[in-house]
Amino acid sequence: MDKYVSEAVIRRLPKYYRKLEELEARGVERISSSELSAEMELNASQIRRDFNCFGGFGQQGYGYQVKKLKNELYHILGLDQTYRCAIIGAGNIGRALLLYKGFGAKGFHMDAIFDINPELIGQQMEGVTIRSMFDFDTYVKEHQINVGIICTPSNTAQEICDKFSALGVRAIWNFAPCELKGPEWMCIENVHLSDSLYTLAYRVNNE
Amino acid sequence: MDKYVSEAVIRRLPKYYRKLEELEARGVERISSSELSAEMELNASQIRRDFNCFGGFGQQGYGYQVKKLKNELYHILGLDQTYRCAIIGAGNIGRALLLYKGFGAKGFHMDAIFDINPELIGQQMEGVTIRSMFDFDTYVKEHQINVGIICTPSNTAQEICDKFSALGVRAIWNFAPCELKGPEWMCIENVHLSDSLYTLAYRVNNE
Numbered sequence: 001m002d003k004y005v006s007e008a009v010i011r012r013l014p015k016y017y018r019k020l021e022e023l024e025a026r027g028v029e030r031i032s033s034s035e036l037s038a039e040m041e042l043n044a045s046q047i048r049r050d051f052n053c054f055g056g057f058g059q060q061g062y063g064y065q066v067k068k069l070k071n072e073l074y075h076i077l078g079l080d081q082t083y084r085c086a087i088i089g090a091g092n093i094g095r096a097l098l099l100y101k102g103f104g105a106k107g108f109h110m111d112a113i114f115d116i117n118p119e120l121i122g123q124q125m126e127g128v129t130i131r132s133m134f135d136f137d138t139y140v141k142e143h144q145i146n147v148g149i150i151c152t153p154s155n156t157a158q159e160i161c162d163k164f165s166a167l168g169v170r171a172i173w174n175f176a177p178c179e180l181k182g183p184e185w186m187c188i189e190n191v192h193l194s195d196s197l198y199t200l201a202y203r204v205n206n207e
Numbered sequence: 208m209d210k211y212v213s214e215a216v217i218r219r220l221p222k223y224y225r226k227l228e229e230l231e232a233r234g235v236e237r238i239s240s241s242e243l244s245a246e247m248e249l250n251a252s253q254i255r256r257d258f259n260c261f262g263g264f265g266q267q268g269y270g271y272q273v274k275k276l277k278n279e280l281y282h283i284l285g286l287d288q289t290y291r292c293a294i295i296g297a298g299n300i301g302r303a304l305l306l307y308k309g310f311g312a313k314g315f316h317m318d319a320i321f322d323i324n325p326e327l328i329g330q331q332m333e334g335v336t337i338r339s340m341f342d343f344d345t346y347v348k349e350h351q352i353n354v355g356i357i358c359t360p361s362n363t364a365q366e367i368c369d370k371f372s373a374l375g376v377r378a379i380w381n382f383a384p385c386e387l388k389g390p391e392w393m394c395i396e397n398v399h400l401s402d403s404l405y406t407l408a409y410r411v412n413n414e
Contacts, residue, residue, distance in 0.1 A: 010409055014402035018384060022361075041386075077405045078412035096303035102384075108404060147407070154229075171411040173404060177225060177309075179248075187414060189407035191400065195221035197315060197380060198284045200354070200396035202217055204378040205285035207394060 005053050012050055013077055015040065020070035032063035083108045083171070084144055088160050089151035090115040090123075090130045093175050093193075097149060098125055111143055140167045147171040154178040161188070212260050219257055220284055222247065227277035239270035290315045290378070291351055295367050296358035297322040297330075297337045300382050300400075304356060305332055318350055347374045354378040361385040368395070 019040055023031060037044040051057050054076055057069050074080060085103075087094045090113050097103075098110045114131045115121060121132045131139065139145070148164040150157050150172060157176035164172060165182050172188045174180055177195070180188050226247055230238060244251040258264050261283055264276050281287060292310075294301045297320050304310075305317045321338045322328060328339045338346065346352070355371040357364050357379060364383035371379060372389050379395045381387055384402070387395050 005413070010406055011402075013409060014399070014405040015386075017405065018402070022385075076409065078408040079405065081408070081412070083408065092303035092306045096299035099299045102401065103404065106401070106405075108408075146411075171407050173407055178229075179222075187407060187410040189403055189410070191398065191403050192221070193398065194309065194313070195218075195225070196396055196398050197310065198221040198224065198286065198313075199217055200378050200380055200394060201285040201288070201290065201315075202220060202283065203394040203396070204353075205288070206212070 009050050009053055012042070013073060016047075016050070017070065017073040017077060017079075020066055020073065023066045024070055028066050030063050030065050036064070079106050081107055083147045084111050085109060085147040085149055085173075086111060086136075086140060086143075086145045087113040087149040087151055088115075088133075088136075089153075089175075090117070090120050090125075091151060094149070094151035095125060097151065097175075098128060108147065110149075111145065112139055114139075136163065137167065140164070140169065145169060147173060149173045149175070150180070151175045216257050216260055219249070220280060223254075223257070224277065224280045224284060224286075227273055227280065230273045231277055235273050237270050237272050243271070286313050288314055290354045291318050292316060292354040292356055292380075293318060293343075293347060293350075293352045294320040294356040294358055295322075295340075295343075296320075296360075296382075297324070297327050297332075298358060301356070301358035302332060304358065304382075305335060315354065317356075318352065319346055321346075343370060344374065347371070347376065352376060354380060356380045356382070357387070358382045 019036070033044040033047045036047055054072070057064055057072055085108055087098055087110060094113055098113050103110065110128070112131055113125070113128055114133050114136055116133050120130045123130045146169060148160070148169045148171070150160050152160055154176050157174065157178055158180055161172055161180040161182055165186055170186055172180065172182065172186060174188055174190045175193070177192055182188055226243070240251040240254045243254055261279070264271055264279055292315055294305055294317060301320055305320050310317065317335070319338055320332070320335055321340050321343055323340050327337045330337045353376060355367070355376045355378065357367050359367055361383050364381065364385055365387055368379055368387040368389055372393055377393055379387065379389065379393060381395055381397045382400070384399055386397070389395055
């Protein structure tokens with residue numbers, strides 16, 4: 001895809017994918033951009049423009065084939081690939097991500113979890129052992145980890161991010177409540193739970 | 208605040224707050240918009256415009272007093288208030304949110320957790336009992352719950368959201384991977400973990 005795809009479009013792709021999964025489950029075989037618009041509270045021309053970034057998929061007067069479009073998005077999102085993930089930090093969030101089954105079904109395998117707390121190291125969680133950070137470099141290299149999931153406190157998150165970048169890991173999913181810096185080839189995606197909660201507090205007090 | 212504050216500005220408020228907490232911890236007493244700009248990778252005029260939405264706070268040639276600005280944002284975000292939260296769904300994410308200590312320090316009290324699974328109901332987690340959904344209405348009313356945290360699968364999330372709205376709960380923090388609809392007075396904030404992960408997959412494959 002040579003065409004520049006904006007951040008806003010990229011953020012909508014998973015929402016389209018989710019909606020198409022739901023439509024398929026409901027037995028819907030095809031859908032027009034205006035029907036999809038009503039389902040998603042997006043306007044129809046926006047939807048057509050978004051899909052045009054990737055070469056269209058629709059047919060005038062016919063609409064979109066749900067299953068086909070879903071499969072295209074699956075491919076575009078890279079969900080047809082396998083991701084080997086290592087979680088750093090076996091706290092509440094790290095454990096929840098390790099135990100959640102939904103990601104595996106989409107190709108994201110939670111291969112390993114690391115911590116520095118000696119009381120946690122060696123514990124088993126659904127067949128995965130909590131490993132020491134001393135084994136981090138070797139493990140990441142040997143198991144070709146390509147996604148790093150950072151669930152540590154803020155004060156060590158950048159150091160962990162640097163470790164991943166030194167090992168050439170390109171994708172970082174960051175749950176620490178801070179911004180991380182990495183080389184240009186690294187993709188850092190943040191889930192700032194407290195930001196989300198504070199935004200909710202703001203809105204409930206001001207809207 | 209009568210002035211219209213855009214979604215983008217609202218989303219930046221928690222980031223400013225976080226940065227100011229960090230600056231305060233580092234002993235920084237005042238900061239100019241251009242220094243803050245360098246710290247946050249936002250441009251200085253953007254920062255001034257954002258703060259102007261709330262009446263300014265800065266002084267020409269002096270900059271911002273870190274502690275004062277942090278306290279103002281604390282108030283603007285509504286963190287000086289108390290939120291009584293009920294979590295629905297005692298799965299991995301629901302439990303992680305219940306056990307995480309950080310939210311309580313900011314006034315968000317995880318008062319209760321509910322589930323429909325009889326094997327979970329009655330279990331204790333750090334002093335909080337997993338309750339049956341049969342007790343939901345009574346509990347929410349009696350304990351004046353004002354934040355509903357939805358950690359159920361998608362197929363029941365809307366029903367839970369409707370239950371909260373019937374009880375007048377205005378704030379919903381939604382972790383179910385679906386969009387929820389509520390009355391206009393309800394504020395729904397989504398944390399779509401899988402969307403975030405899929406976006407990361409897209410970026411790592413296309414950037």
